[in-house]
Amino acid sequence: MTEASAVVRWRERMPLRVERTLEPSLTVRILVPIVSIILALLTGAILILVSGENPIAVYRAMARGAFGDRYGVAETLVKAIPLLLTGLGVAIAFRMQLWNIGAEGQLYLGAIFATGTALFLFPDWPAVPLITAMILAGLIGGAVWGLIPGVLRAWTGANETIVSLMLNYVAILFSEYLVHGPWKNPQGFGFPGTEQFPEAAWLPRYGTYRVHLGLVFGLVAAVVLWVILRRTRWGYELAVTGENPRAARYAGMRTRRNIILVMALSGALAGLAGMSEVAGVGHQLQRNLSPGYGYTAIIVAWLGRLHPAGIVLVSFLLAALLVGGDQLQMGMGLPAAVAPMLQGTILFFLLGGEVLTRWRLARR
């Protein structure tokens, strides 16, 4: 027996292989996420049992935390806002095959610009003009941070993934510098953070809950994005460039310009997320403004299939997962690691199911 045929026979004994499926049917697309979540909950139950808790009680607490009362729902919505905005931002870049993973940094820049506007540029303005100015500042801040990798990619071919990722650290550290240094609140008892914004700069909230106007920003952005992608010449150019860049060149589309514009828009949406966090939730720029929303945004965008409606849905689901996990830690006194462990399990199964709708295991 030659070595080659031995390898062949070994491969023959492998019972399964991965194949690309044709277009998944509608039933499959609906069923797979549901089955994925059930499997994730079952697997999570084993993990909970191993750590000595009752899985049903834990799940009930998570669900109650996220949806059980108006407070829970409101908290879920609060967390959904930045996920929605950053998710939309990265999705439009992904549509053009631009791997912007810098939403986190762009969010921070938006927050920094908005903070500067509220505290130093126009602190005496009334609410409507001030909030408008802060929205613009947030959009511009994020756009600038998105433009850097965009321009470098368009004119020098520099890899936007790496540039945008590295700029995250720059943005986060720059914000740390500001809150520890020049922008630090002198009356802050040593806490790293700026002064509180004037009340005119606070985004209106719904009743006594923390849900704020940022929710409207997110939903409006989703609609606008849908219109751009489906109904405009520019959206068509983005789709063509994403699907076949050579055809875009052939058709005379200005790819460089589009790369720059898309990266700016992508960053602007993340910047708006940063603005709405400081103006709607914290009312100041503080350390750890974002627990990684800009990274979770990548998952949001993919699970939402880069479609605005899908992204709206997924951002709420992932927010519920975050809020439910927090409740677990606070309400049941479970170890801090349990919540992220469950979150990870659910994401693992959702993404796995997603892969299996496009690929299948086949018997050899």
Added chain:
Amino acid sequence: MTQAEQPLAVELRGITKRFAGVVANDDVTFEARFGEVHALVGENGAGKSTLMSILAGLYRPDAGTIRVAGEVVTFRSPRDSIARGIGMVYQHFMLVEPFTVAENMLLGKEGQGTWLETAAIEREIDELGRRYGLAVDPRARIWQLSVGEQQRVEILRLLERGARILILDEPTAVLTPQESAGLIRTLRELAADGFSIIFISHKLDEVLAVADRVTVMRRGRVVASVEAAATTKHDLARLMVGRELASFVEHEGEAPREGTGPSPTTSAPVLELSGVGAMGDRGVPALTDVNLQVREGEILGIAGVAGNGQRELEQVVTGLRPVTTGTVRIAGRDVTNCSPAEISAAGVAHIPEDRLADGLIPSMDLTGNAILREYRRPPIARGPFLISQAIASFADRLLRDYDVKAPNRHVKVRTLSGGNQQKLLIGRELTGSPRLIVAVHPTRGVDVGATETIHAILRAQRARGAATLLISEDLDEILALSDRVAVLFGGRIVGDLPAAAATPDRLGLLMAGVTTQEAGAAVHD
């Protein structure tokens, strides 16, 4: 035949294969012997490629048996098929472009040690290349090679793996007449050495030149299997399409020009290149001092062996490649180094060499592909917005006018046959009555019926007054359509002949770099 006593190289019995309800192969029986070249012919969608993909281990049949060299076999993957000595050269080559020839040969090769044995493989490439007329530089990188050379690498790779049964899927579709002739010699030599060669093709002239036997498929079934010596082109064409084809009759000795439209010698030049030079992808001059004129109502054919500047010429005229010297004028206006969008707006249609890579978006539906030129203009666009109803009616009209066969306008272009893809592309490019048509291999990989349609469309455009720059490696096509023929060799125009003077022999000499003086013929122009 004495070969009949030897076991058959390949014996397929009762092969059936369905794809999502479509029967691609219906109870097919096919045999090929060792020592013969066996041609498999049929229109696009007749099931040739499916049948051969089954033999290559890419698909598993739903029913039927496969025998190789007399033994019943089951292929679970291409690897099993390779292990049985079967190798296939696909239309789209399976080579790693940034790697060298030798590195590609080593890819996936079994039984290697830690170090790549590059020197040994390079020697082997040279040896096999000399023996079978497949010379190629083992150290060249794939992207630097012409399509014909890449194909040689594919064949060498199969030989090096010990394949005894070679399947070639439309191998000459990408070759020049000279390269095709070389390939045919190579295949005959391989057959004489006892290899079994299965040759899939549309081109009946070549089939009759190379094959010992011919099997004809139509709509998933084998309709005939005959000795090549006992058949004619006309019979084969009738078997393939199931109807008589006018073009095959006309073709024999027909004057290419029908005498309609403005007279090309007196009409205004639409495309003028003077002293044009351009660099190739490897940074060496690919075009030098090219002077050309194409007039209204004229088709100028560009003949030449692949890699002599055809691609660069196409790109220079359509704005996809910068010009380093000279000027390009369209309808008298200097468009040297204008953008593709400006050149398109000047009334230039472009049927590119590789339709799926450049001219279409395979993953988009027909509407998305139909509006690639028109999406900036009303009625498709109103301001920044696209108008859905206008898009739908535009796409439907295109599909109807150009006879694009598709279930509806929402299917992806990828799912159409080559002929229908090309008709969609041509229809789109001809919308708005362009002044100049740059057509590169317009019928490559397209079946006989669609080829006929496309040629008729190009003739109708000439009658309308359009100027056409036809770049093709299919000499028959050039001779059938052109009013004048220019030959590219080494990036220069080495001949510019009226159609009447452009005989295949004379063009062949020019394409090989023998100048008109040396060929003992009068220089035109």
